[in-house]
Amino acid sequence: MDINIALKKYFGFDSFRKGQEEVISRIVSGVSAAAIFPTGAGKSLCYQLPAMLLPHLTLVVSPLLSLMKDQLDFLLSNNIPAARLDSTLTGEQYNKIITRAVRSELKILMVSVERFKNERFRNKLREIDVSLLVIDEAHCISEWGHNFRPEYLRLPDYQKEFGIKNTLLLTATATEQVTFDMCRRFNIDSENVITTGFYRDNLFLNITPVRDAEKKEKLLSDIGNAPDDPTIVYVTLQKTAEETASYLAANQINAAAYHGGMKNEERTDIQNRFMNGSIACVVATIAFGMGIDKNNIRRVIHFDLPKSIENYSQEIGRAGRDGKPAACVVYGNKRNLSILENFIYGDTPDREAIFQLLKEIKENGKLWETKLIGLSRDLNIRILPLKTLLVYLSIEKIIEPKYTYFEEYTFKYLINPKEIIEQFKDERKQFVQTILENCHSKKVWTTVDIGTICSVYQTERQRVLNALDYFYEKQWIDLHAGQAVEVYQVLNHSFDPELLTDNIYRLFREKEKTEIQRIHNMIRFFESDSCISKELASYFGEKLEIEKCDHCSFCSQGRMRLVSEDELKGLSELDNLHKLSEIKSLLGPLGTSGNLAKFLCGLNTPLITRLRAKKLPGFGFLEKYPFKEVQNWIESQADCSVSSQCPEAYTHERSESQ
Numbered sequence: 001m002d003i004n005i006a007l008k009k010y011f012g013f014d015s016f017r018k019g020q021e022e023v024i025s026r027i028v029s030g031v032s033a034a035a036i037f038p039t040g041a042g043k044s045l046c047y048q049l050p051a052m053l054l055p056h057l058t059l060v061v062s063p064l065l066s067l068m069k070d071q072l073d074f075l076l077s078n079n080i081p082a083a084r085l086d087s088t089l090t091g092e093q094y095n096k097i098i099t100r101a102v103r104s105e106l107k108i109l110m111v112s113v114e115r116f117k118n119e120r121f122r123n124k125l126r127e128i129d130v131s132l133l134v135i136d137e138a139h140c141i142s143e144w145g146h147n148f149r150p151e152y153l154r155l156p157d158y159q160k161e162f163g164i165k166n167t168l169l170l171t172a173t174a175t176e177q178v179t180f181d182m183c184r185r186f187n188i189d190s191e192n193v194i195t196t197g198f199y200r201d202n203l204f205l206n207i208t209p210v211r212d213a214e215k216k217e218k219l220l221s222d223i224g225n226a227p228d229d230p231t232i233v234y235v236t237l238q239k240t241a242e243e244t245a246s247y248l249a250a251n252q253i254n255a256a257a258y259h260g261g262m263k264n265e266e267r268t269d270i271q272n273r274f275m276n277g278s279i280a281c282v283v284a285t286i287a288f289g290m291g292i293d294k295n296n297i298r299r300v301i302h303f304d305l306p307k308s309i310e311n312y313s314q315e316i317g318r319a320g321r322d323g324k325p326a327a328c329v330v331y332g333n334k335r336n337l338s339i340l341e342n343f344i345y346g347d348t349p350d351r352e353a354i355f356q357l358l359k360e361i362k363e364n365g366k367l368w369e370t371k372l373i374g375l376s377r378d379l380n381i382r383i384l385p386l387k388t389l390l391v392y393l394s395i396e397k398i399i400e401p402k403y404t405y406f407e408e409y410t411f412k413y414l415i416n417p418k419e420i421i422e423q424f425k426d427e428r429k430q431f432v433q434t435i436l437e438n439c440h441s442k443k444v445w446t447t448v449d450i451g452t453i454c455s456v457y458q459t460e461r462q463r464v465l466n467a468l469d470y471f472y473e474k475q476w477i478d479l480h481a482g483q484a485v486e487v488y489q490v491l492n493h494s495f496d497p498e499l500l501t502d503n504i505y506r507l508f509r510e511k512e513k514t515e516i517q518r519i520h521n522m523i524r525f526f527e528s529d530s531c532i533s534k535e536l537a538s539y540f541g542e543k544l545e546i547e548k549c550d551h552c553s554f555c556s557q558g559r560m561r562l563v564s565e566d567e568l569k570g571l572s573e574l575d576n577l578h579k580l581s582e583i584k585s586l587l588g589p590l591g592t593s594g595n596l597a598k599f600l601c602g603l604n605t606p607l608i609t610r611l612r613a614k615k616l617p618g619f620g621f622l623e624k625y626p627f628k629e630v631q632n633w634i635e636s637q638a639d640c641s642v643s644s645q646c647p648e649a650y651t652h653e654r655s656e657s658q
């Protein structure tokens, strides 16, 4: 079928948008491609339409599965058989979806990258023919990208393992370096990379210097000009979102806060009310915006500096989708610079922790099993950097990921266990009986002891799993997998742990440097000596033909300088001394200078969560100070003393996602 006819037939659209036809024609003729279009430009159609024309399943991987609901709803409303495997599904729903995929009844299946490690899913995926692997937010695969997701590095292997011929990469924010990197991994030729450009002539990009103390008033007056215009205000910290929204609300602005620390229902409610216009202004951390498809947002205000040019571009990209003018204002002030930088330092593991891990691996046998959450806690490394560390070790050929299994399966009986046994005869009956006899029932949940079953019955783990799956398909039980155990093969036991620790630590320090550089590039960009729109386009590899855009602050007012506030008090001048050694002893064996500095800078780590240290005096006390300075200062303190009085009163609640 011709793709133009298919467009009308399946989606009711009259014409393609820019870039879509180029991408779709490649994909339907069996050529892998990458689509780099700005947010809202219509990337999803680039897989949705081919999915209808390709013989087998289209498998879509997204880091934001929960936010793909809109896409799923869109597909279902067009009667396209599509489904999403997410963690909220009941066993019955999960099975139904898998069965439809195996029977080739589904055209599109959306999964998270973690799903590939699930042994039950992997077993099923081998039975499913997949025509196309789609990777949404594909920049996550590149370490040069602003949102590197270590698990994404496994995707090229999965593609081979499951025999998927073609790939489609989708992203809105990729520099030339990132594009090159992601395409190289999937063997996509540069002629199959379709970029539509980022330039938006209806966005007024305004960088305006504002002192820290004057930001709130400035915000109120900016919004007060047109209080009903849909507006997003971006801030760095959750507490700033709360405070600022309250301040606006107290001044008769119809505003609400939105951040990762709020309950899901509350967030959904705010988002819905913003979408339907009953809230005019949302003051949010970066947790807000993904999947927001509201076309009449008139203002995006960066109350605090964004995290990177990529983030900036994505965040302002939500404004003015209707093509009408919209204002994108950055309050140029360097006050939150240390906070942004400290987030990065907080993700660099301690050298000691890396060493400890390497020793554990070295002393381990051929198969190394680990639970990420426990490991993260033991080493005091946040989950994301821990995953990065494991990826580094597999790149160094020390370990190789094999699979994930669930140590524990639990289920709820939906019928009486006796009835289940009665369904079988002879040997199978015995087997089923053995399984159920070796399950331990509590009030509601029953735990399966797979290890014991295997040894008692002298059988394979797989057979037990198949049986459980069968019970579940028959709706005799509702099955849940417990904590995941990651299994790695140790490829090399003869490494020198000291030497390798140095190497790996260096990689983290380089990564840290790149990330810090990213922030400084952004500052340079805001302060740039030429048209902001042109600079932004060129950052993403697009050359604008125009001399100046006439809708940015450079074109209207010239170069901007961000405000540098007065110097903070020198660390040695802080009074009200409080024993650093107390915090140190609280942190126990993990009380290194790095971990102490993380505590004082208010950076969340697994250790701090475990000790509930956020509530202790001194946590975040030096939040506005550069991490390195704090760490050096700690190391120089012979008497180990710090001030106990917080300079400002605030609550801390930083989550992984903000």
Ligand code: ADP
Binding pocket: 013, 014, 015, 016, 017, 020, 037, 038, 039, 040, 041, 042, 043, 044, 045, 074, 293
């Ligand atoms: P992106 O993923 O690039 O941010 P989406 O794929 O979510 O953007 O598309 C944004 C909106 O544009 C969706 O509502 C989609 O249905 C619509 N859209 C996409 N392509 C077309 C088209 N050719 N004609 C009309 N509407 C389209």
Ligand code: MG
Binding pocket: 043, 044
């Ligand atoms: Mg999208």
